[in-house]
Amino acid sequence: MVFSYLYVHIPFCLQKCNYCDFVSFTNGSEESMVIYSQLLENEISFWQKQNTLGNLQTVYFGGGTPSIMPVDCLAHFLSCLPLDKNAEISLEANPATLNIQKLRALKQCGFNRISIGLQSFHEGLLKSMGRLHDANDGMIMVENARKAGFDNINIDLMYGLPGQTIDIWRDTLRKAIALQTEHISVYGLHLEESTPWGKAEASGALLLPEEDASLAMWQITHHVLAKAGFENYEIANYARPGFACRHNLAYWQREDYLGIGLAAASCWQNKRWVNTENWQTYTQCWQNHTCAPYEEEVLTMGQVLAERIFLGLRLKNGICIAEIEEQFGVDLRTRFYKDMLPLFQNDLLAEKDGFWYLTQRGKLLANEVFAVFLP
Ligand code: SF4
Known part of the structure; x- marks a missing residue:
């Protein structure tokens, strides 16, 4: 078992957003953050002792609000990792936890991608x-990230x-x-019942936009961002050339x-595990x-194959049929032919140069497409 991709979960936030069900706490003191970063180092050293960390190609700090952490802690943690010299090192950030000094320090300690x-x-x-x-804080922090030397900003x-209108x-x-970032992620609101908005x-008590209005927002996004030079390389993600995450x-x-x-999740071949959230x-x-x-x-x-297919279909180019057939030793056309036919007939899925990919309509109804591949 050797990993090249590392995710680090930071479970602290300043305040809980009304729609959020991620594992995070709002009562974290600086002391508890320092302790937590020591525990992360203990956890990573456990994996290192088992020779399971390869040359890391990417490290992604997600949360929660990773930018709430003391920079020294993040820097020390990074210094413990076997990083590839071209590793992508990303940090999720909330504008309310940033200032120009902190952004400079983050850049200096090795982060080369920031997601605000x-x-x-x-x-x-x-x-x-x-x-x-507020809106202004957000815009200023993007400008500050640029001033601090970040040239890969999401x-x-x-x-x-x-209450949102078209x-x-x-x-x-x-x-x-206008902020001229390299990457924009666009998420439709999805509510879990455990959240304040989910309950409302x-x-x-909570009035969401009509389905037609949400659909229009989604369509406008494609049109407007494509015109501005962004490639929709994954269902919800847009990047300038060379800046896909x-x-x-x-x-x-x-x-x-x-x-x-x-609560961090890992995946190794046909095994998946999720750390305790206690x-x-x-x-x-x-x-x-x-x-x-x-x-x-x-x-x-069968489940691994299904995952490989529907995760890959999220990408613009879709999946290479021959590659997956070789990897899993299956004939994809024979195996899924009957169920897939309506997807092609209804303009949800298309084939080009040995790839299957979602059409624009397919992206909209992606879950219907993915269901076909589930065992
Ligand atoms: S993880 Fe992000 S969305 Fe969730 S409460 Fe924290 S800041 Fe808000």
């Missing part, structure tokens, strides 16, 4: 989402928000393009990856250099 969660430029929406920054945006969304895209929606590409190509930290358990175990509990799932080859 702006979500919107509309003050009312930002407030109702529970974000702690911004996250969200559509389908309660005009507001157009304005958001216009402002996003279930009780009828290498870490996330590894997920979509179903490469093996190691996740460390609270803070007490995680800290007690790793303080004693003992592997904290995790939940493991062993997949059948």
Whole structure:
């Protein structure tokens, strides 16, 4: 087992957003962050002792809010890793936790990609989402990241928000393009019932945009960002040429990856495991250099094949039929022919130069396509 892709989960946030169900706490003191980073080092050294870390091609700090961490802790952790000299080292950031000095320090300690969660430029929406920054903070932090030397910047945006109109969304895209970042991720709002907005929606207290309006926002996004020179290389991700996120590409190509930290997920061939999300358990175990509990799932080859197909179909070029046939020793056409036919007939899936890929309509109804490949 040798991993080239590493995910590090940082479970701290300044404040919980109303739509978020990621594993994160809002009561983390600086002391608990320092302790947590020591535990991450214990966890990574456990894997290093087993010779499971290769030359790391990518490291991705996600959360939570990784930019809330003291930079010294992040720098020390990075210095423990066997990094490839061209490694992509990404950090997710919330504008409310950034300033120019911190951005400079992050750049200096090795981060070469920053992903800033702006979500919107509309003050009312930002407030109702529970974000702690305003539109101006967001724009200034992108400019500051540039000044600090980051030449690979992503911004996250969200559509389908309660109260968001098509005009507001157009304005958001216009402002996003003006920031001249290399990458834009665009997510449709998806609510879990455990979140404040999820509960409000279930009780009828939260009014989401009509389905037609959300669909229009999605279509406008494609049109507007393509015109501005962004390639829609994955369903929700747009990049200027050469700036696709290498870490996330590894997920979509179903490469093996190691996740460390609270609730982090890992994947090795047909095995997947997720670390405990219990803070007490995680800290007690790793303080004693003992592997904290995790939940493991062993997949059948049919499940691995399905994952390989539907993750790959998220990408613009889709999947190389011959490559997957060789990897899994199956004839894809024979195996899925009957179920796939309607996908081609209904313009959801297309074939070109030995690749299957989602059409524009297929991207919209991606879950219907993916269901066909599930065992
Ligand atoms: S900052 Fe990000 S991780 Fe934290 S609560 Fe908000 S959306 Fe969730």
